Amino acid sequence: MSEPEPVIKLENLVKRFGQQTVLDGINLEVYPGETMVIMGGSGCGKSTLLRIMIGSIKPTSGKVIMLGQSLAQLSESEIDELRKKIGILFQSGALFNSMTVGENVALPLREHTKLHRDVIDLQVTIKLNQVSLLQARDKMPAQISGGMKKRAGLARALAMDPQILFYDEPSAGLDPVTSSQIDELIMNLSKGLGVTSVVVTHEMDSAFRIADRMCMLNRGKVLKVATREEFEALRDVSDADGFSQDELLMRQFLRGDPEGPISSEEDKGGFFEELGIFSLR
Amino acid sequence: MAVVGNQIVRRRAGGPIHWIRLLGSAVIKGITFVGGMSILLGQTFKWTWRGLFRRKVRFSHHHLIQQMIRVGVRSIPIVLLVQFAIGFILALQMAPELDRWGQAEQVASINAIAGFRELGPLMAAIVLSGFAGASIAAELGTMVTTEEIEALQVQAINPVRFLVVPRVLATVIMMLCLTVLADLTLVFGGFITGVLQLGISPARYYHLTLEALTNKGFLTGLIKGGLFGLLISLIACYQGLSVKPADGSEGVGRATTVTVVRSIVAIVIMDAILTALFYVYNFFER
Ligand SMILES: Nc1ncnc2c1ncn2[C@@H]1O[C@H](COP(=O)(O)OP(=O)(O)OP(=O)(O)O)[C@@H](O)[C@H]1O
Numbered sequence: 332m333s334e335p336e337p338v339i340k341l342e343n344l345v346k347r348f349g350q351q352t353v354l355d356g357i358n359l360e361v362y363p364g365e366t367m368v369i370m371g372g373s374g375c376g377k378s379t380l381l382r383i384m385i386g387s388i389k390p391t392s393g394k395v396i397m398l399g400q401s402l403a404q405l406s407e408s409e410i411d412e413l414r415k416k417i418g419i420l421f422q423s424g425a426l427f428n429s430m431t432v433g434e435n436v437a438l439p440l441r442e443h444t445k446l447h448r449d450v451i452d453l454q455v456t457i458k459l460n461q462v463s464l465l466q467a468r469d470k471m472p473a474q475i476s477g478g479m480k481k482r483a484g485l486a487r488a489l490a491m492d493p494q495i496l497f498y499d500e501p502s503a504g505l506d507p508v509t510s511s512q513i514d515e516l517i518m519n520l521s522k523g524l525g526v527t528s529v530v531v532t533h534e535m536d537s538a539f540r541i542a543d544r545m546c547m548l549n550r551g552k553v554l555k556v557a558t559r560e561e562f563e564a565l566r567d568v569s570d571a572d573g574f575s576q577d578e579l580l581m582r583q584f585l586r587g588d589p590e591g592p593i594s595s596e597e598d599k600g601g602f603f604e605e606l607g608i609f610s611l612r
Numbered sequence: 613m614a615v616v617g618n619q620i621v622r623r624r625a626g627g628p629i630h631w632i633r634l635l636g637s638a639v640i641k642g643i644t645f646v647g648g649m650s651i652l653l654g655q656t657f658k659w660t661w662r663g664l665f666r667r668k669v670r671f672s673h674h675h676l677i678q679q680m681i682r683v684g685v686r687s688i689p690i691v692l693l694v695q696f697a698i699g700f701i702l703a704l705q706m707a708p709e710l711d712r713w714g715q716a717e718q719v720a721s722i723n724a725i726a727g728f729r730e731l732g733p734l735m736a737a738i739v740l741s742g743f744a745g746a747s748i749a750a751e752l753g754t755m756v757t758t759e760e761i762e763a764l765q766v767q768a769i770n771p772v773r774f775l776v777v778p779r780v781l782a783t784v785i786m787m788l789c790l791t792v793l794a795d796l797t798l799v800f801g802g803f804i805t806g807v808l809q810l811g812i813s814p815a816r817y818y819h820l821t822l823e824a825l826t827n828k829g830f831l832t833g834l835i836k837g838g839l840f841g842l843l844i845s846l847i848a849c850y851q852g853l854s855v856k857p858a859d860g861s862e863g864v865g866r867a868t869t870v871t872v873v874r875s876i877v878a879i880v881i882m883d884a885i886l887t888a889l890f891y892v893y894n895f896f897e898r
């Protein structure tokens with residue numbers, strides 16, 4: 332009995348925007364039912380990685396294999412079929428601003444199923460209730476707060492009862508209570524319904540609450556993929572003597588320390604190096 | 613510092629190379645635009661066809677009507693005002709000249725011909741590109757910057773089917789209606805001048821108008837109107853969807869302006885081509 336087939340498999344993924352290499356050889360496997368948290372500093376390419384996984388942008392090179400199919404080899408309509416099995420919560424919520432919250436949640440059902448209107452209405456009620464947003468059903472996205480938008484986006488992502496859920500910063504910008512409610516919801520979906528989750532976040536509290544395994548990105552590379560317990564151990568070590576540079580960096584990130592390798596990397600003056608002006612230093 | 617200096621020098625390089633570069637980028641822009649528009653046109657046809665004839669593909673009448681109201685209704689008053697004024701002025705301007713030949717009555721024929729063949733569809737299109745074109749481009753451009761388009765795509769909802777098709781159909785249908793309205797209003801403007809100022813009897817004016825008005829004149833005007841509508845809406849959708857998420861609200865503003873400018877240029881070019889086909893080569897007889 333070997334390991335189960337991964338639901339998502341990234342093979343040597345590279346993404347460049349012009350000269351800038353954002354992702355530089357990412358390998359990662361996500362297994363059925365687990366919650367994988369991807370962490371990394373702001374601008375390190377987390378959202379980009381997520382976009383590549385959902386087939387919204389193409390990698391410069393490398394492979395994405397989802398539910399056993401390689402994205403690059405699928406036709407547009409085959410990708411669409413695959414997309415009906417996944418749900419995505421965008422960083423900004425990305426609600427359709429011309430529709431009410433309820434209509435936003437109903438849209439995928441209206442578009443992809445032949446369900447009767449009443450059934451769809453019921454579904455919408457259930458999903459909105461799940462994210463405690465029923466009272467905002469008839470509001471327009473512009474009339475609700477950022478946190479509510481995120482929850483509405485989550486209700487929409489849940490509409491089609493997906494097998495895989497992708498979350499981009501689900502708890503960023505939310506108050507602590509709402510944030511832990513969302514975490515609770517993510518855990519319920521994963522434990523209760525066996526949904527596989529990929530969560531991008533830099534909120535460490537929330538990351539440690541929901542993760543089964545975690546992946547740390549830095550400068551376009553995977554520093555470490557390990558279970559939550561291993562990362563917890565790394566965070567809680569008090570004596571960091573004999574740590575490698577990478578381990579020190581992760582420890583600083585996990586603890587949120589102001590001092591450490593991340594800060595001194597910036598001090599090195601990468602800005603001037605990029606301009607090619609060494610003499611000024 | 614030499615690197616920085618060097619870059620400045622390179623950027624300032626003038627002379628023929630500079631002009632060739634400018635020309636080259638203009639050509640590339642032109643080809644990109646025409647190519648992109650053709651692809652969008654093809655996709656729009658494909659999804660309209662599928663929407664109409666394939667059960668599996670959804671076609672929302674509700675959306676279409678919503679868009680028609682949004683696109684067309686607001687431009688009606690302006691079209692009426694502009695066309696009435698043009699009809700009125702055209703008749704006033706032509707009358708003394710025609711009178712010298714004892715043909716003052718012919719303002720009726722001139723207005724009818726000018727209105728139905730040319731000014732009806734043309735003015736309606738120009739007004740509509742300011743109203744509908746600009747608003748469609750701004751709307752779709754904003755949807756790009758708020759990630760709504762991407763959200764549609766990853767939910768397996770094709771943006772061309774969901775957003776472009778209803779807007780294009782609505783614009784074409786509304787352009788047909790507006791063209792007829794514009795034709796009639798222009799004739800009415802001329803009628804007011806003719807009857808009140810030039811003393812032509814209403815019955816006579818009516819008779820002369822009908823005489824000048826051929827099926828060909830009416831239909832070619834209508835075809836022009838429909839094609840102008842297609843152009844306006846396609847350009848607006850194309851420019852709106854070409855906004856990059858990183859361009860932000862500035863990109864949306866630019867898309868709006870570019871839409872109006874390109875629409876007007878495209879309308880005039882299309883008008884010249886169609887007029888040549890219809891009247892010089894008699895492509896469309898009777
Ligand atoms: N479409 C694009 N074109 C050019 N550069 C891009 C594009 N999208 C992202 N980038 C660049 O890629 C890098 C990573 O961006 P990304 O949004 O993936 O970061 P992130 O890790 O999600 O950051 P945050 O935590 O702030 O959300 C950034 O430097 C950004 O400038």
Ligand SMILES: [Mg+2]
Nearest residue numbers: 377378422499
């Ligand atoms: Mg991000």
